[in-house]
Amino acid sequence: MTVATKAENLNPWQVALSQLDRVAKKMNLDPNVLEVLSHPKRELHVSIPIRMDDGKIKTFKGYRVQHNLGRGPAKGGIRYHPDVSIDEVKALAMWMTWKCAVVGIPYGGAKGGVICNPKELSQGELERITRRFTSEISVIIGPEKDIPAPDVYTNPQTMAWIMDTYSMIKGYSVPGVVTGKPIEIGGSYGRNEATARGCMFTIQKAAEELGWGCLKGKTVAVQGFGNAGSIAARLLEGEGCKVVAVTDSKGGIYNEAGLDIKSVIKHKEETGSVTGFKNSKPMPNEEVLTLAVDVLVPAALENVITRENAAKVKAKIVAEAANGPTTPEADDILFKNGVMVIPDILANAGGVTVSYFEWVQDLQAHFWTEEEVNNRLKQIMYRSFADVLNIHKEYKCDMRTAAYILAVGRVAKAINLRSIWP
Numbered sequence: 001m002t003v004a005t006k007a008e009n010l011n012p013w014q015v016a017l018s019q020l021d022r023v024a025k026k027m028n029l030d031p032n033v034l035e036v037l038s039h040p041k042r043e044l045h046v047s048i049p050i051r052m053d054d055g056k057i058k059t060f061k062g063y064r065v066q067h068n069l070g071r072g073p074a075k076g077g078i079r080y081h082p083d084v085s086i087d088e089v090k091a092l093a094m095w096m097t098w099k100c101a102v103v104g105i106p107y108g109g110a111k112g113g114v115i116c117n118p119k120e121l122s123q124g125e126l127e128r129i130t131r132r133f134t135s136e137i138s139v140i141i142g143p144e145k146d147i148p149a150p151d152v153y154t155n156p157q158t159m160a161w162i163m164d165t166y167s168m169i170k171g172y173s174v175p176g177v178v179t180g181k182p183i184e185i186g187g188s189y190g191r192n193e194a195t196a197r198g199c200m201f202t203i204q205k206a207a208e209e210l211g212w213g214c215l216k217g218k219t220v221a222v223q224g225f226g227n228a229g230s231i232a233a234r235l236l237e238g239e240g241c242k243v244v245a246v247t248d249s250k251g252g253i254y255n256e257a258g259l260d261i262k263s264v265i266k267h268k269e270e271t272g273s274v275t276g277f278k279n280s281k282p283m284p285n286e287e288v289l290t291l292a293v294d295v296l297v298p299a300a301l302e303n304v305i306t307r308e309n310a311a312k313v314k315a316k317i318v319a320e321a322a323n324g325p326t327t328p329e330a331d332d333i334l335f336k337n338g339v340m341v342i343p344d345i346l347a348n349a350g351g352v353t354v355s356y357f358e359w360v361q362d363l364q365a366h367f368w369t370e371e372e373v374n375n376r377l378k379q380i381m382y383r384s385f386a387d388v389l390n391i392h393k394e395y396k397c398d399m400r401t402a403a404y405i406l407a408v409g410r411v412a413k414a415i416n417l418r419s420i421w422p
Helices: 003-008 012-026 031-037 086-102 123-137 156-170 194-209 227-238 261-271 328-336 350-364 370-395 399-418
Strands: 042-051 057-068 074-081 108-115 146-150 219-223 242-248 251-254 281-283 295-298 317-319 340-342
Touching (some): 012 031, 012 086, 012 328, 012 399, 042 123, 057 086, 057 123, 057 146, 074 086, 074 123, 074 156, 074 350, 086 108, 086 399, 108 123, 108 146, 123 156, 194 317, 194 340, 194 350, 219 227, 227 242, 227 295, 242 261, 328 340, 350 370, 370 399
Parallel strands (some): 074 146, 219 242, 219 295, 295 317
Antiparallel strands (some): 042 057, 057 108, 242 251, 251 281
8 A cells, every 4th residue: 555545545435436426427327227336236244253273262354245236146356454344345346347347248246355464364264264254155155146256365275265165065066156266176277367468468459559569678567566466567578578667565676677577476485575686676666656667557456546646657558457556536637648547447357257267167067278268368358458449439538437338338238128126
């Protein structure tokens, strides 16, 4: 979280509602549909009592929110983080609704979270939290109802515990209850790289639109060197880009000549941070956002590009690998300054797209090669970028508004077709 984020103290749910209101006015959305979309369909708050390693009982708080099911079963990750709040989870669930709709996959949006600090918990404690949380939310999840996935500080092992716990409750194996699982129990090839790969595909199309031709020689800064950020950096380096700066929660590093991303990844695996990497200079997190680069990839938490720093952003493309990194006021500033923002609901939709592929494979018990997965992902991301770009040109609006017009329009049509019962 940057200094600017703390100063503005933005509520993610209010940001999400503000974004919806803006696009509703732009597209003259039916007020009745807006009323439906302004409220999550279902919120589940649960207590998670756990026996800690020292024998004491500690109770954690967890949430699962389903925003809208008009286009299909709910889909969305589960995050473990000390700053998880119900408003954050509601916002992320709404964003998942738009994300699934913008890439045209038959899901509604959901999200879950547990208030905890995984860095302070043992593997056994994490497993017990996960299994108890799963048992508490089992009443609303399932392959036909709501399919969780990994998010911040959760991973394939977490999904394996959820799948096993749910399966024990049902009495038989149900691999389709979650996505992002290990390959050995029904996971999909290509899933680990999907968010970053989808982001790269959208950057490729943005580069074409800006007349660059290709990405070779373009400079890149990545804010947030977790799973999505580190893989995006590696993939963009593979496209010929020069990744000059990366950051994580402990700090950032910079090298004007370009960083060796594979070496940076290895350094972080060994030390826990990118800081201290050889042949680099230290750089504060907030400075990376305003570097003079061609492409900026925010891949950390929400609200890092705000009205305080948006005017200082020098990148020509901002590709949002994170959820909600740009505030509505910052959007206006970036659009005015000619920055092409590839919004989160498009840029990082590769993860949910390949999650959909995994779910389809689980239901069919028929699995695809990694090449098949990546080719299908490329087709969907290219098509979705083109759909958003066409609306961007038609309405003469920023790319986020265009993506929202596309997504909200698709969800609104589903609501109208199904109507309100009774």
